Amino acid sequence: MNFRLENLCKLKSDGTFLFRDVSFSLKERDILTISGPSGVGKTTLLKCIAQLTIYEEGDVYLNERTPEEHGITVWRTRVMYVPQRTPIMPGTPMEFYNKMLNFGAQRTIYHVDPIEISQKWDIKEELWNKEWTQLSGGESQRISLAIALSCKPNVLLLDEPTSALDPTTCLLVEKTLKEYTCILVTHSPEQESRLATNTYKLNPYNPNQDVLLSLD
Numbered sequence: 430m431n432f433r434l435e436n437l438c439k440l441k442s443d444g445t446f447l448f449r450d451v452s453f454s455l456k457e458r459d460i461l462t463i464s465g466p467s468g469v470g471k472t473t474l475l476k477c478i479a480q481l482t483i484y485e486e487g488d489v490y491l492n493e494r495t496p497e498e499h500g501i502t503v504w505r506t507r508v509m510y511v512p513q514r515t516p517i518m519p520g521t522p523m524e525f526y527n528k529m530l531n532f533g534a535q536r537t538i539y540h541v542d543p544i545e546i547s548q549k550w551d552i553k554e555e556l557w558n559k560e561w562t563q564l565s566g567g568e569s570q571r572i573s574l575a576i577a578l579s580c581k582p583n584v585l586l587l588d589e590p591t592s593a594l595d596p597t598t599c600l601l602v603e604k605t606l607k608e609y610t611c612i613l614v615t616h617s618p619e620q621e622s623r624l625a626t627n628t629y630k631l632n633p634y635n636p637n638q639d640v641l642l643s644l645d
């Protein structure tokens with residue numbers, strides 16, 4: 430497996446750059462952490478990679494093929510975005526998971542049991558049949574993550590995946606994540622040093638850099 434991002438550029442609504450020329454690459458079981466100040470564009474970068482948000486320039490490749498070549502729906506199952514907060518949804522996690530199993534691109538994938546994954550993180554099986562609205566932030570965060578891991582995507586795009594967890598549970602989740610290839614947004618330098626095989630610091634875009642570049 431190889432994954433590559435080349436010179437991704439994203440404009441803000443006022444026409445200035447949110448970020449410019451973001452490039453990195455990953456191989457199997459790499460964990461690339463993305464850090465940077467609040468509002469710098471970390472979530473937006475993950476959404477661009479997942480093809481959930483448009484970007485103005487740049488290319489992204491999974492195994493040397495673009496999202497268009499894979500097909501956008503297949504891409505999103507192979508390069509899977511997990512938001513920081515689970516959107517408010519009707520029904521239970523089990524109902525959601527069963528629906529997902531019948532959804533186009535997922536039908537062809539052999540899934541790992543998400544309940545088994547979540548049990549490693551102290552999620553009891555009965556929680557899967559509770560309404561999403563009745564779950565705590567940390568419970569729904571772990572269940573959403575278990576569903577994503579069960580699809581065995583090539584690359585996981587994780588937005589602060591342990592933000593709602595206590596330190597002990599956070600370490601249990603990190604232990605599992607080490608078996609996967611991830612691009613992971615974190616505000617924790619400790620988490621970065623425990624997990625990262627590669628790091629990327631997203632800095633606020635500085636237009637003065639363009640002037641210096643054009644003078645070269």
Ligand SMILES: Nc1ncnc2c1ncn2[C@@H]1O[C@H](COP(=O)(O)OP(=O)(O)OP(=O)(O)O)[C@@H](O)[C@H]1O
Pocket residue numbers: 440441442447465466467468469470471472473474482483
């Ligand atoms: N689709 C979009 N197009 C243009 N700008 C956007 C888009 N989505 C978000 N933004 C803007 O990009 C900026 C960065 O938001 P983003 O949520 O990516 O930051 P972040 O680095 O993840 O922040 P935090 O660490 O607080 O979660 C915000 O000002 C937001 O309004």
